Amino acid sequence: MYELIKQENAARRGVFTTVHGTVQTPAFMNVATAGAIKGALDAGDLRAARCQVMLSNTYHLHLRPGDETVRAMGGIRTFAKWDGPVLTDSGGFQVFSLAKLRNIREEGVTFASHIDGRRIFMGPEESMRIQSNLGSTVAMAFDECVENPAEYAYAKESAARTARWLERCKAEMRRLNGSGDAVNPDQLLFGINQGATFQDIRIDHMQRIAEMDLDGYAIGGLAVGEPTEVMYEIIEAVEPHMPKTKIRYLMGVGTPGNIIEAVYRGVDLFDCVMPSRNARHGHVFTEEGVRNLMNAKYALDDAPIDPTCDCPVCRTHSRAYLHHLFKAGEMLAMRLAVFHNLYFYNRLLERIREALDAGTYEAFYRENRGKFDVRI
RNA sequence: GUGGAUAUAGCUUAGUUGGUUAAAGCGCCAGUUUGUGGCACUGGAGACCGUCGGUUCGAAUCCGACUUUCCACC
Numbered sequence: 001m002y003e004l005i006k007q008e009n010a011a012r013r014g015v016f017t018t019v020h021g022t023v024q025t026p027a028f029m030n031v032a033t034a035g036a037i038k039g040a041l042d043a044g045d046l047r048a049a050r051c052q053v054m055l056s057n058t059y060h061l062h063l064r065p066g067d068e069t070v071r072a073m074g075g076i077r078t079f080a081k082w083d084g085p086v087l088t089d090s091g092g093f094q095v096f097s098l099a100k101l102r103n104i105r106e107e108g109v110t111f112a113s114h115i116d117g118r119r120i121f122m123g124p125e126e127s128m129r130i131q132s133n134l135g136s137t138v139a140m141a142f143d144e145c146v147e148n149p150a151e152y153a154y155a156k157e158s159a160a161r162t163a164r165w166l167e168r169c170k171a172e173m174r175r176l177n178g179s180g181d182a183v184n185p186d187q188l189l190f191g192i193n194q195g196a197t198f199q200d201i202r203i204d205h206m207q208r209i210a211e212m213d214l215d216g217y218a219i220g221g222l223a224v225g226e227p228t229e230v231m232y233e234i235i236e237a238v239e240p241h242m243p244k245t246k247i248r249y250l251m252g253v254g255t256p257g258n259i260i261e262a263v264y265r266g267v268d269l270f271d272c273v274m275p276s277r278n279a280r281h282g283h284v285f286t287e288e289g290v291r292n293l294m295n296a297k298y299a300l301d302d303a304p305i306d307p308t309c310d311c312p313v314c315r316t317h318s319r320a321y322l323h324h325l326f327k328a329g330e331m332l333a334m335r336l337a338v339f340h341n342l343y344f345y346n347r348l349l350e351r352i353r354e355a356l357d358a359g360t361y362e363a364f365y366r367e368n369r370g371k372f373d374v375r376i
Numbered sequence: 377g378u379g380g381a382u383a384u385a386g387c388u389u390a391g392u393u394g395g396u397u398a399a400a401g402c403g404c405c406a407g408u409u410u411g412u413g414g415c416a417c418u419g420g421a422g423a424c425c426g427u428c429g430g431u432u433c434g435a436a437u438c439c440g441a442c443u444u445u446c447c448a449c450c
Contacts, residue, residue, distance in 0.1 A: 033412055040414095055411080093411045114413050145411075192411090223410040231410095252411035273412040280414060296405070329415075375407090 002216070002247040002268075006356055010239065010266035011365075013356035016216075016247050019186045020077065020085040020137045021052075025247065026263045026356075028349045029053040029087055029271040030342050034060045035070075035080040038276055039338030040331060043082035048312070049339055050346040053085045055271045058130050058140075059094035062122075063115050067133035075135025075183040087271075088136035090127045090169075092143040092192075093220070093252070104144060106161065124168035128189075132176040135183025140218065141169045143192040148225040150196035159195045159205045166191050166209055188215035190249060196221060197230050199237040206241040217242050218249040219267070223258070232261055239266045256285060256348055256372035263352055264365050270349075275341035280334045282326045285344045289374035291319075293337065298323040311343040348372070 002025075006013040016023040030037060030051040037046065046054060056076055061067055073079040077086055095102055095109050102111040108123020122130075127142035143162045146155050173189045176182050191209040195201030209217065219238060222231045235250065242248050249269035250262050259270050275285065282294040286306035291298075293305070304314040305322065313336045325333030355364035 029411095031412065038412065038414055057412080060412090087411095089411050094413095097411085098413060140411080143411095218411080220411065225410095228410095249411090254410045258410075272410050274410050277409060277412060277414090281409070281416080283409085292406085294406090331415095334414080 002245060004244065006359070008356060008359055008361045009264075011263050011356060011361045012248075012266055012268055013353060014247065014268055016268070018085050018137045018188065019184070020083070023052050023085060023269075024353055025268040026259075026349055026352050027052050027269055028259065028345045029055040029269065030346070031055045031271055031273050031276060032080070032082075033057045034064070035076055037338060037342070039280055039334040041335065041338060041342070043080050045339060046082065046342070047084075049342040050350070051084075051342065052346070053087055053137075053269075054080070054082045055087045055089065056080075056134065056136065057091070057094065058088050058127060058134065059091035059098070059122075061088075061134055062091065062130045063113055063120075067130040071133035071135065071183055075133075077135060077137075085137040086134075087138040087190075088131045088134050088140060089251075090131065090140040090142045090192075091122055092127070092141075093145045095122065096145040096147070106164075108142075108165075109144075124165040125172045128169055128172040128176060132173070132182050132184075132187060136187065137184065138188045138190055138216065139169075139173060141166045141189065141191050141214075143194055143220055145221045145224065146194065146196045148196065148221075150198075152198055152201075155194075155196035155198055156201050159201050162192070162194045163205060163208050166212060166214075170212060170214065190214060190216035190218050190247075192218045192220040192251070193238055193242075194221050197226055197234060199234065202234055202238050203241055206238045210241060210243050214246070216247040216249060216269075218251050218269075220251045222250065223253045228258065228261075231258075232265065235262060235265045235267065242266070256345070257370045259348070260352070260365060260369045264361070264369075272345075275345045276338045279337035279341040282333070282337065284322075284337050285341050285372060286376075287372070289372060289376040291376055293319060293322045293333075294326050295323075305337075305340050306344070309340065309344065309347075311340050311347075313337075313340045313343075 001017045003015045014025040032054050035056055070076055070079050095111050098114045102109055110121045124142045131139035142165055144158050146158050177185045191214040193206045195205045247268045250267045254272055282292050284291050284305050287308045298319040301319040306314055355361045
């Protein structure tokens, strides 16, 4: 259940209550694809990094170890020992981004596994069953993420199909939750808005899925290559048609600046691989901007990654040490950098919430948008 | 000591019958990464080709000497 507790223009401060815990929004979900944060962080590390929601992937867990295995181990939360809320991505985006040889039909998608190439079929019902077995707090609808740039006719047809798939997702999730043996019989379902970069398709689609009275609404298919200004325009176009009483999730976004902009336009929830993936390549987020710890200039730099950060990594280690660990290919380099970046993101969202609580988000927005994305 | 081989970028090597600005991998220096195939991708700098001399219009490439390293034999 989503409760809007404060609003400043379009920006919203809310509380999302679930059977697995309460989420203060706006919030950033930390991506643990296969039940682990890439870069060697576990559930305990996530708590230390001030994470509220863990995100895991239907597609990956279905392929390995298999959702039946996860179910046998008590669901993803018990398996990974994360006692907070978990959101599972539906597999729709992975079919689009990872799998090859995909064949999309009304029933669903046939694709080749990126692990061993075997052919797999996934449709709305399969995705819901897998996510039910994973026992996540929130299941995402099975959708099609259209490539950018997209043909208008195809985007329209695809959005219509994604809406029909959503009806099937809703029916199957209701059946599974009421079946008596669901890992989480209170599993929630979020719908996903599509329509590429065409505002009329986006709005039509949003209006249609808003009528389905789902537990939350996501905007998908953005940040896939279009200019950020186009992304902001789509959010502005769709946002007035999103139910005010439901949580809103912008999928896969983004940079700190993207998040500040999207909160300004009424989004409540985010996830992105950027803090973890970039950390694995030595890029760390700081109050001053993005630093590449691989740069030679850090070889003898005794300062912490971010002198204003109070995370354990910044309280303990120097840029020079991290630089050395990255150059030496030590796994610890990734672990420390990933931890810092997730902490930075989670703290950023805390600061956004504090500004909203104080009614000063407008000022926060003007002062900080774009500030954290610069390379230094 | 004798015979043979070797010497090209920081490292390991490629360079066809001598022919414009000598190539690659690693390393180095940067950049990219947005619902995650975990070490990826894209650029850049860097060698007067062991030294000296010779042949030739022209030599990393052919010849000689010296030096380096390695192998075999005595």
